[in-house]
Amino acid sequence: MLRAQRPRPYAESAVLRVVGARFVRDGRDLAAPFSLELGAGQRARLEQPDACGAMVAARLAAAIVKPTFGAVTVGDFDSRLQPAQAKRLVGFVPHCGFSGSEREFAREIGFRADVWNVERAAMQRDATEILRALRHAGSCPDGYARALALALAPGVALAVLELAPEGAVDALAALRPEVAVVATAVAADRFAAVAGALAESAP
């Protein structure tokens, strides 16, 4: 007997699928539209024309904001329909990192363990190990390393690095090779254009 089957145009193992994601506010795209498919352990760098675009693209990929057009799926979960399930798989690292004290860092680990519903002691151990390794590598600023440790400790499948500093992606890949990584950045030619304009306007 023939049975109708849903077509599966994408690989089953994709951790993140973004199809024509756009975020529109007041009739204007805040980030350049993008599509992307990432499996476990794969990495992608998303370049945007400006910092606002890079921040919005990171939030789209991390299921924090919902796309106005297009779709974002993390694991099997659509960011619009099942945002909580999608975000459970994502570790989001904000561009500002984590600026609190050591005590606040420990408290934040406890908070995230409760919210992600994982064992506190295990999460504390994982976060400490990740942070020690990142500090040993010395590849990113301490505040960003702490934010990275907080994001990875719940055992996520996808890490989204907003305006990631140089070396952060490589350090992360060395620590957790199974985690898919999306890093957003401002396009280098845009930096050059702004620097050129500043140089011309200088007295």
Add this chain to the structure above:
Amino acid sequence: MNGTRATLAIVRREMDAPWLGRLGAAAFAGLGLGLLSSPGGALENHLLAATAALWFAVGGALRVDVRDGMYFAAPLYGRQLARAHALVALAGAFALPAGAVLGWAARGAPGNELGPGGFAWALFCAAAVAALVALSATPRGGGARTGYALLATGAGALTALPALAGWHDGTAASACTALVIGFFGLRAFGETLARFDPIG
């Protein structure tokens, strides 16, 4: 996901040292109002207590930091966030009425304040409604924020009105009003959070 564990985690995070300081200040203000209330002027006492309770309830709810990016990156539903923030706002809003009740009790206040149909119940209801409606102002800015703060104050005043006016069963009317407005206020806040897109 464990909803209760996450909710309690958010509540603990929000109830930090500055919040506890404001809670203490509100409770002391309420205690002072209760102790210093004039023996013969029930209406003046009630008006003063209601005004102070609404002020602290709305002000406290507006300070709740719902825009913290961490909450939106965490695997939480809008309704979970709304419930947790509502618990924090309600606990803050009840500080002044609780202090006032203690003050009235210490002065041996008559039954029109502490009895089964006393004004104290209406005061709690009004503070709760003001806090729950004011929460919808927190993700907003500018005129919308001011508008919601005024709406919250008006809703709280409307809740206290039957008891202030001395209607028969005024406290029961205040409680019914609080149930209806509070339910819709909390629901509207949950929907606002579910739709909120934190950028920048």
